[in-house]
Amino acid sequence: MAKAPRFNKNGVKKGAWSEDEDNKLRAYIQRYGHWNWRLLPQFAGLSRSGKSCRLRWMNYLRPNIKHGNFTKEEEDIIVDLHNKLGNKWSEMAAYLPGRSDNEIKNRWHTHLKKRAQIGQTMLQSEQVGNKEPNHANTKENPIKNSELEFQHDLEILLNESPLSSSSSSLSSYLFNGSDSGTTTEVTPQLVDYKRNFWTEPFSWDIDSILSSSDDNFFSPSNLFYPASSQDMNMDEFLWSSLDSYLEYNDPFIN
C-alpha cells in the first residue's frame, strides 16, 4: 500500500521501504542511537533522507510499536481526546502507548471521523429542531421525515454501539417506548429526547462532565460499571442505564 520505490534527482530513495533497508536502519539505531537524523543515513548505508529514516523509525521500527487492530477502548480514547484536543495527533499518541501519531491520525480519518460526524450532524439537527426547510415536514404527517432521517442515523449508530447484537430490539425500544412491543405515539420531541442517549457523548465537554456535580448522567461512552451493577452483563447494564436516562430526560415521564 505504500508508495512505489523511486529515486529523486539527488539519488535519494523515496517510497516503500525494503526489508533490507529496515534491517539496516534498525541495526544502526539499536547500536548507535539516532544522534543526528540528517547524517544517520550516510552512516547506516542508506540512500534515504534523514526525515524518511526518522519517520520509518518512529512509525514502524521502534520497539513496542503496535500495528492495526485498535481496541474499542483505544478508539474511545481517541474520540474523547479529539473532542478535547482537536488534531493534536502527537499529544494523543502520548495517551496510547505503542501507537504512533501517524497511525492515530489514519485511524481517525478512516474510521472515527465518520462516527463523530454522525454525532455532530444529529446534534445540529437537534439544535435547529425540525424547522429545517430542506426537511420540511408535511401537514399530514408532521413527524414522518425527521423520523425517517433519525431511523437512518440510528441504524448507523447502532452498528457502532455496544448493543449491536440487540440493535433491532433497541431500535424498537427507542421508537415504541418499550422493549415489549407496546406502542406509544412517536412525536418529534420524543424522538429527540430518546436520541440524546446516543448523541450526547459526541457533544459533551469532558471537563464539564468530570467537574459536574450532576448525578443524572447516563450515556454509553461515559458509562462505568458501579459496584451495584457487577452482577449484570453489559447489555443489561446498558438497558438499565437507558431506562434511567429516559426517566430523567423524557418530558412525557417528567
Place this chain on the structure above:
DNA sequence: AAAACTAACAACCGCCATGAC
C-alpha cells in the same frame, strides 16, 4: 470476469518551533 469504486495505510511534503552559532 472485469471495470469502477472505496477503504486503508505508509510515506511524503511543507510549515513551524527551537536551539546553536
Place this chain on the structure above:
DNA sequence: AGTCATGGCGGTTGTTAGTTT
C-alpha cells in the same frame, strides 16, 4: 538580533487490497 540547521507535526498523496456494480 539574525540566520541556518534540525526535528517534529499535521495535512495530503499514492498505492494496493477489497468490494461493488
